Amino acid sequence: MGVPRFWREIRYRYQLIGTKCSNCDSTFFPPRLICPNCRGAGKVEEAKLSGGGEVVTYTVVRVPPEGFEKQAPYVVGIVKLDEGPSITSQIVDCEPEDVNIGSRVRAVFRKIDEEGPAGAIHYGYKFALEQ
Amino acid sequence: MKVGITGHGAYVPRYRIKSRDIAIMWGQDPSAVEGGLGVIEKAVPGLDEDTITISVEAARYALKRAGIPPGEIGALYIGSESHPYAVKPSGTVVAAAIGAGARMTVADYEFACKAGTAGIQTSMGLVGSGSIKYGMAIGADTAQGAPGDALEYSAAGGGAAFVIGPDDENNVARIEHTVSMTTDTPDFWRRDGQPYPRHGGRFTGEPAYFKHVVETTKMMMGETGTKPSDFAYAVFHMPNKKFPERAAKTLGFESKQVEPGLVVERIGNTYSGSSLLGLCSVFDIAKPGDRIILTSYGSGAGADSFALTVQPGIEKKRRLAPLTRDLINRKKYIDYATYVKYRQKLVFAE
Amino acid sequence: MRKVAIIGVGMTDFGELWEKSLRDLTVQAGLEAIRDSGLRGEEIDALYAGCMSSGIFIQQEHIASLLADYCGLVPKSATRVEGACASGGIALRQAIMAVASGMHDVVVAGGVEKMTDILTEQTTMALACAADREWEAFQGVTFPGLYAMMARRHMHEYGTTEEQLSLVAVKNHENGAKNPHAQYRRPVTLEQVMNSSLIADPIRLLHCSPISDGAAAVVVCSKEKAKQARSEPVWVIGSGQASDTIALHDRKAITTMNATVVAAREALRMAGITQKDVDLVEVHDCFTIAEILAIEDLGFFEKGKGGPATQEGLTALNSQISVNPSGGLKSKGHPVGATGIAQVVEVVQQLRGQAGARQVKDAEIGMAHNVGGSGGTCVTHILSR
Numbered sequence: 001m002g003v004p005r006f007w008r009e010i011r012y013r014y015q016l017i018g019t020k021c022s023n024c025d026s027t028f029f030p031p032r033l034i035c036p037n038c039r040g041a042g043k044v045e046e047a048k049l050s051g052g053g054e055v056v057t058y059t060v061v062r063v064p065p066e067g068f069e070k071q072a073p074y075v076v077g078i079v080k081l082d083e084g085p086s087i088t089s090q091i092v093d094c095e096p097e098d099v100n101i102g103s104r105v106r107a108v109f110r111k112i113d114e115e116g117p118a119g120a121i122h123y124g125y126k127f128a129l130e131q
Numbered sequence: 132m133k134v135g136i137t138g139h140g141a142y143v144p145r146y147r148i149k150s151r152d153i154a155i156m157w158g159q160d161p162s163a164v165e166g167g168l169g170v171i172e173k174a175v176p177g178l179d180e181d182t183i184t185i186s187v188e189a190a191r192y193a194l195k196r197a198g199i200p201p202g203e204i205g206a207l208y209i210g211s212e213s214h215p216y217a218v219k220p221s222g223t224v225v226a227a228a229i230g231a232g233a234r235m236t237v238a239d240y241e242f243a244c245k246a247g248t249a250g251i252q253t254s255m256g257l258v259g260s261g262s263i264k265y266g267m268a269i270g271a272d273t274a275q276g277a278p279g280d281a282l283e284y285s286a287a288g289g290g291a292a293f294v295i296g297p298d299d300e301n302n303v304a305r306i307e308h309t310v311s312m313t314t315d316t317p318d319f320w321r322r323d324g325q326p327y328p329r330h331g332g333r334f335t336g337e338p339a340y341f342k343h344v345v346e347t348t349k350m351m352m353g354e355t356g357t358k359p360s361d362f363a364y365a366v367f368h369m370p371n372k373k374f375p376e377r378a379a380k381t382l383g384f385e386s387k388q389v390e391p392g393l394v395v396e397r398i399g400n401t402y403s404g405s406s407l408l409g410l411c412s413v414f415d416i417a418k419p420g421d422r423i424i425l426t427s428y429g430s431g432a433g434a435d436s437f438a439l440t441v442q443p444g445i446e447k448k449r450r451l452a453p454l455t456r457d458l459i460n461r462k463k464y465i466d467y468a469t470y471v472k473y474r475q476k477l478v479f480a481e
Numbered sequence: 482m483r484k485v486a487i488i489g490v491g492m493t494d495f496g497e498l499w500e501k502s503l504r505d506l507t508v509q510a511g512l513e514a515i516r517d518s519g520l521r522g523e524e525i526d527a528l529y530a531g532c533m534s535s536g537i538f539i540q541q542e543h544i545a546s547l548l549a550d551y552c553g554l555v556p557k558s559a560t561r562v563e564g565a566c567a568s569g570g571i572a573l574r575q576a577i578m579a580v581a582s583g584m585h586d587v588v589v590a591g592g593v594e595k596m597t598d599i600l601t602e603q604t605t606m607a608l609a610c611a612a613d614r615e616w617e618a619f620q621g622v623t624f625p626g627l628y629a630m631m632a633r634r635h636m637h638e639y640g641t642t643e644e645q646l647s648l649v650a651v652k653n654h655e656n657g658a659k660n661p662h663a664q665y666r667r668p669v670t671l672e673q674v675m676n677s678s679l680i681a682d683p684i685r686l687l688h689c690s691p692i693s694d695g696a697a698a699v700v701v702c703s704k705e706k707a708k709q710a711r712s713e714p715v716w717v718i719g720s721g722q723a724s725d726t727i728a729l730h731d732r733k734a735i736t737t738m739n740a741t742v743v744a745a746r747e748a749l750r751m752a753g754i755t756q757k758d759v760d761l762v763e764v765h766d767c768f769t770i771a772e773i774l775a776i777e778d779l780g781f782f783e784k785g786k787g788g789p790a791t792q793e794g795l796t797a798l799n800s801q802i803s804v805n806p807s808g809g810l811k812s813k814g815h816p817v818g819a820t821g822i823a824q825v826v827e828v829v830q831q832l833r834g835q836a837g838a839r840q841v842k843d844a845e846i847g848m849a850h851n852v853g854g855s856g857g858t859c860v861t862h863i864l865s866r
Contacts (some may be wrong), residue, residue, distance in 0.1 A: 005615075009615065012226055012229065013228075014224075014227050014228040015230050016227065017634045017659070030615065030616050041741065042579075047617065048230075056634065056730075056735065057624075057630040057631070057633045057634040057637070058630060058633065058734060059626050059629035059630050059633060059681040059682050059683075059684070060679070060681060060682040061621065061625075061626045061681045062678075062679050062680060062681060063623065063625065064605075064623070064680070065600075065602060065605045065606045065609055065618070065621070065623050066602040066603060068603070068618065068621045069607075070178060070479065070600070071178055071179070071621065072470070074621060075538055076620065076621060076622045076630070076681075077630070078628050078630055078729065078730045078735065085730075085731075086730040086731065087616065087730050088616060088617045088620050088622055088728065088730045089332050089620050090179075090620060090621055092177070092179065092292055093145055093177075096682070100635050101633070101634070108184075108188065108189075108852045109187040109188060110179040110180060110184050111178075111179040111180065111181060111183075111184060112179070112619065112620065112621070113621070119217055121183075121216070121229070122619075123180075123183065123184065123224060123663070124620070125621075126179065126620075127527065131461070
């Protein structure tokens with residue numbers, strides 16, 4: 001991922017900032033310019049999310065894509081955030097057996113990947129099971 | 132103007148490896164190793180953790196306790212000897228992650244294990260002079276021990292963050308005074324590009340650690356007109372358990388003053404995080420009015436000493452973020468093979 | 482709109498075709514289709530080619546020009562169509578619309594993918610481009626991972642079992658064993674499937690369609706031109722296409738592909754028929770769970786009953802509804818851009834009675850269902866004798 005592409009999303013990834021449409025009261029993450037419900041009639045503003053959520057579904061990736069070889073096997077899930085939107089993320093700090101549909105999770109700040117030993121390091125959100 | 136710690140935060144990764152499992156690997160006597168260093172197990176960062184991610188977690192907890200808007204942080208310093216980039220500050224990533232504003236100053240610090248306390252001193256100066264309202268000082272490391280070297284038993288990952296602000300009884304503690312000692316003493320170093328540090332063996336004791344820690348602590352007591360019994364707690368830099376215990380004894384502190392801060396036994400030496408995590412551990416139990424003396428040590432060499440008085444604010448703030456002992460007790464054991472994989476001591480095909 | 486016929490079909494073998502380049506594959510399939518049609522090459526007015534990721538697989542874009550050139554079709558109009566794994570199906574719909582509108586009389590719709598010139602990890606990364614790169618792939622999720630999450634949720638909501646997921650593969654291999662073009666032409670047992678290695682829990686190796694090279698092409702034409710056809714023309718009686726959110730996490734329901742529901746509704750309404758009238762359907766079984774979702778979302782079985790229906794044999798060859806008589810993506814292979822066209826090649830051959838050992842008896846109406854990504858695109862066609 002090129003430098004500008006990652007850089008322009010830093011705030012949203014690091015702080016879990018999405019958008020909210022004040023017209024229909026829906027919250028979106030990642031941020032959207034247009035509310036898919038209201039389209040032109042929508043009023044979209046930034047909204048910081050709390051980081052709390054629930055596991056909707058998950059899997060254990062055992063055949064990783066390029067760049068994630070050292071991490072496999074790892075748990076990836078869809079987390080429904082408390083504010084409404086669902087996002088895809090790794091679920092960490094636990095054994096795969098501990099993850100269930102419905103488990104409560106909380107956002108943590110981790111390394112996502114790096115472009116080799118000399119390349120840029122990408123940081124972002126992952127989710128840890130609430131104890 | 133007097134300044135204080137408005138909020139503190141600690142972070143320890145969840146993985147642990149026992150000294151005895153490392154000892155067995157290298158054909159050493161496990162009991163002798165445990166007994167010699169006093170380190171039972173150490174904290175190991177996961178593959179997706181580094182000094183920056185550790186700093187972010189600690190900083191977020193510190194902000195929770197401080198209860199201030201991140202935009203009011205005017206300076207942020209991370210002291211570490213394992214910054215992920217040799218050039219590109221860790222501090223800017225952490226500042227972005229905690230939602231700090233653009234109007235602030237940031238620089239990364241290195242002074243072996245006392246880079247974090249150096250950041251505290253700088254923040255004290257900026258806050259105390261009225262240049263900024265709040266500063267954030269972080270000491271964090273994912274220290275590397277060379278395979279088979281003595282340091283492999285203790286080199287660990289972890290960190291602590293402190294919001295430094297104007298003196299206030301709602302703070303966690305007031306910083307009464309700070310004093311430092313600095314000499315050119317080459318006891319431990321790492322050349323640029325090298326993966327592991329080198330050290331002077333027994334030279335790291337008397338002429339290095341003990342000389343600086345003991346003399347600086349004496350200077351602190353001299354300049355503040357105090358004696359060991361005036362303090363409820365004494366926290367020293369912890370390369371292992373023996374060094375701080377011996378320094379404390381030499382200075383006239385009792386083990387009950389030193390015990391609560393001796394986190395090294397269960398998490399190892401977190402380098403720039405070491406004495407700061409010891410301080411956070413003391414904050415788990417300290418009461419308003421308690422006086423604390425802390426002396427960090429950085430190879431190269433130097434020591435920063437602080438005298439603190441706990442404020443009434445600690446009672447409300449203590450539980451706004453995880454207690455240090457809960458972080459220490461949250462653990463999953465890994466074996467040497469997993470440790471080597473996580474610490475990237477394997478040569479991967481790139 | 483004019484009536485549209487398909488009068489010629491052709492496809493290469495699907496598999497790891499080391500000796501054949503993207504151009505070789507396309508020319509082979511195209512030549513076969515035009516010869517099968519009874520028309521001459523000069524009578525082709527336009528070409529639509531589906532190809533998902535030539536840019537990543539072989540660093541080649543501008544496929545339209547490349548293929549028109551190597552197929553000897555210049556200076557006719559050529560368009561490359563991309564909709565991830567639905568590229569082929571979308572190319573066909575474009576060809577149909579071109580003829581139905583009267584813009585052209587004879588249009589070739591083809592699909593091709595050359596996936597084996599790079600390493601598997603790079604292929605996995607290329608396929609992940611069909612997902613949301615920034616917010617799904619960036620986090621380390623793979624395509625098997627996305628479908629695995631659908632599978633787990635489907636198991637949680639409807640009690641679908643791993644055995645039912647595995648029986649889809651068993652059935653499709655049984656069919657594929659009778660398909661001379663298939664990548665895998667041998668049956669597999671339930672034990673083999675359930676013991677194959679885990680890719681992304683609960684999806685196992687033998688639940689996944691393979692990485693394949695291949696091309697397929699069909700000749701689409703007007704009723705007038707169909708009079709010149711060598712074989713009985715097959716008529717396009719329904720076509721539907723729909724979109725959905727690119728990311729799985731933004732779907733209204735993780736266990737329903739709404740794009741399939743909408744596209745199917747449109748195609749069936751256009752054809753003036755219901756599911757009961759369909760004799761066979763080629764569905765997009767990139768992973769076995771995808772076939773279970775497809776037969777539910779196309780309306781052949783109630784939501785949640787896809788697993789039991791498979792287990793009871795209701796989707797086997799010449800059962801209640803023959804699903805994937807070709808062997809599906811699982812056994813036949815899945816050269817991404819070619820799949821949508823290859824499905825239609827099968828339907829046409831079935832309706833003509835040319836399917837040999839795979840023949841669906843008295844096949845009158847057949848359907849093809851092609852999906853892009855994790856369901857962001859769906860295109861479906863209904864053909865009739």
